[in-house]
Amino acid sequence: MDWQSASLQDRIGIHFRNKDLLFESLIHPSYAQNINQSENDNERLEYLGEKILGLIITKYLYNNCPYLAVSKLITLRNKLEEGERLTNLWFRLGLGESFPLLSVKDERHRLRVKRNNPFEKAFKALVGAIYLDRGFLQSSKWVEKQLIAPLLAHHLKTIKDRVDPERQLQFFGDALFKAIIADYLYRLFPYVNPTKLNKITKGMVVKEQQKKYIDRFTPEDWKIIDTENEKISKKSFTSLLVAIYFYFDKQNSKISFREIGSWWANKCISEDKIWRELITLLTKDCIPQKWIIRKIMGYESKDYDKGRERFHKLMESSKH
Numbered sequence: 001m002d003w004q005s006a007s008l009q010d011r012i013g014i015h016f017r018n019k020d021l022l023f024e025s026l027i028h029p030s031y032a033q034n035i036n037q038s039e040n041d042n043e044r045l046e047y048l049g050e051k052i053l054g055l056i057i058t059k060y061l062y063n064n065c066p067y068l069a070v071s072k073l074i075t076l077r078n079k080l081e082e083g084e085r086l087t088n089l090w091f092r093l094g095l096g097e098s099f100p101l102l103s104v105k106d107e108r109h110r111l112r113v114k115r116n117n118p119f120e121k122a123f124k125a126l127v128g129a130i131y132l133d134r135g136f137l138q139s140s141k142w143v144e145k146q147l148i149a150p151l152l153a154h155h156l157k158t159i160k161d162r163v164d165p166e167r168q169l170q171f172f173g174d175a176l177f178k179a180i181i182a183d184y185l186y187r188l189f190p191y192v193n194p195t196k197l198n199k200i201t202k203g204m205v206v207k208e209q210q211k212k213y214i215d216r217f218t219p220e221d222w223k224i225i226d227t228e229n230e231k232i233s234k235k236s237f238t239s240l241l242v243a244i245y246f247y248f249d250k251q252n253s254k255i256s257f258r259e260i261g262s263w264w265a266n267k268c269i270s271e272d273k274i275w276r277e278l279i280t281l282l283t284k285d286c287i288p289q290k291w292i293i294r295k296i297m298g299y300e301s302k303d304y305d306k307g308r309e310r311f312h313k314l315m316e317s318s319k320h
Contacts, residue, residue, distance in 0.1 A: 011094045012126070014142060016133050021045075025129035026099045028118050034103035039191055042100060042125035047194035049128025051175075051182035052136070056127075056143045057081065058175035062168060064152070067159040070167045080148060086120040087112055089147060095122075128186075136257035166233060173238025176245060177205065180261045188271070189278060191295050196281050200274060210237035213268040221267070276314050 005022065009015045016022045025045050032041035057080050061073045068076070079085070090096050096108060100122040104111070111117050131139040162168055181204055185197045203209065214237050217225075221244065225232060228243040244263060249256040265271075275297075282292055289311065293299050299307025 008095075008099075013146075014130055014134065014138075016129070018133050021129040021133050022126075025049075025125040026101055026122060028100040028102045028104075028122070030103040031101040042122060043194055044186060044192075045125035045128035045132075046121050047128075047197060048182050048186045049124035049126065049131065051179040052131045052139060053081065053124055053127045053143060055175045055179035056136075056140045057148065058172055059140070060144060060148050060152075062172040064156050066162040066168065067157055069163055070171045073168070073171055076152070080151065083115060083117065083120040085147070086123040087117060090119040090123050093146070095119075100125075135254060137254050165231075166236075166239065169229075169232065169239045169242050170236055173236070173240075173242040176260070177238050177241055179257075180241075180264055181205070183257075183261055184265055184269075185274075188274070189296055190298070192278065192282075196278065199281060200277055203277070204269075204274075213237050213264075214240065216267055218267075272314060272317070276317070279311070279314060 005016075005019050009022070012022075024040060025042050027037075027041050029038070029041040029043060032038050054077070057077050058073075061068075061076055065073060065076070087096075091112070096112065096119055100118050102108075102111075102118060104118075112119060127139060127143060130142055134142075178201075181201050182197075185192075185200060189197065214235075217240070224247045225240055225243040228246045232239050232243055234240070241260070241264070245256060245260040248259040248263070252259075278296075279292060282296075283289070289308075290304075293304060293307040293311050294301075297307050297311065299310075
């Protein structure tokens with residue numbers, strides 16, 4: 001179909017390298033089902049974009065509002081993430097009359113006033129698409145310009161002292177950790193819906209698991225942490241994660257989010273264990289083994305036997 005991507009990108013203010021990402025962010029599940037492409041709707045991008053959006057807003061508030069208590073930072077973040085605000089921005093960008101692509105009976109002006117409407121979901125999906133296409137730094141600049149600055153830029157104070165450094169660090173760290181996990185699972189498991197990804201996430205963020213992450217730190221990691229913040233709590237994984245992130249950010253802010261994600265995945269995660277958890281969830285829902293091997297594990301016809309062998313090894317090891 002001719003969806004006039006050039007004019008659309010002009011309205012958004014981002015020119016995509018991969019226009020398929022933009023298109024996917026604009027496909028509501030109802031439309032995807034209508035064209036028999038239910039695997040290509042914007043729900044997965046919304047899942048990712050929601051966490052990236054939360055991190056962008058949190059980082060902005062952490063950097064620009066050190067004089068506010070965490071409770072007020074949370075209130076501000078909630079205000080910026082309000083569905084009505086995201087919906088209004090979607091229409092202000094000139095997208096609401098045509099996008100997302102829908103196959104529902106309600107008219108757009110009626111959908112606009114509903115909670116969790118397709119416009120705020122599409123906005124989050126668009127943030128996810130921009131992040132994947134342009135990186136975290138570019139997506140941050142876009143969100144700051146379009147969403148954050150119009151509300152906050154003229155009200156910021158010049159106060160630099162932090163009122164509660166440790167709690168603010170945890171505030172930042174919690175959002176950072178959620179975004180890292182969402183990015184990791186989104187890339188690792190194609191076609192898997194957000195419901196399944198959220199179930200896996202729960203086991204990755206519990207306090208007991210976070211303690212295990214800390215146990216895997218090396219002396220070099222602790223050296224970096226002490227260099228960044230020698231007074232940091234050694235018991236808070238999310239605070240420690242921020243310290244490592246700051247280190248990467250100083251090295252190269254363009255790739256620091258990707259670097260902290262790779263650091264966490266290589267240092268803290270057993271990928272085979274996560275695969276076993278996912279496969280178990282899928283098989284309980286009677287998802288065919290062949291589909292799992294080909295679509296999610298990525299073994300097409302010529303490599304299918306290798307994929308089947310790995311599938312059975314993963315499931316066999318889960319019994320021990």
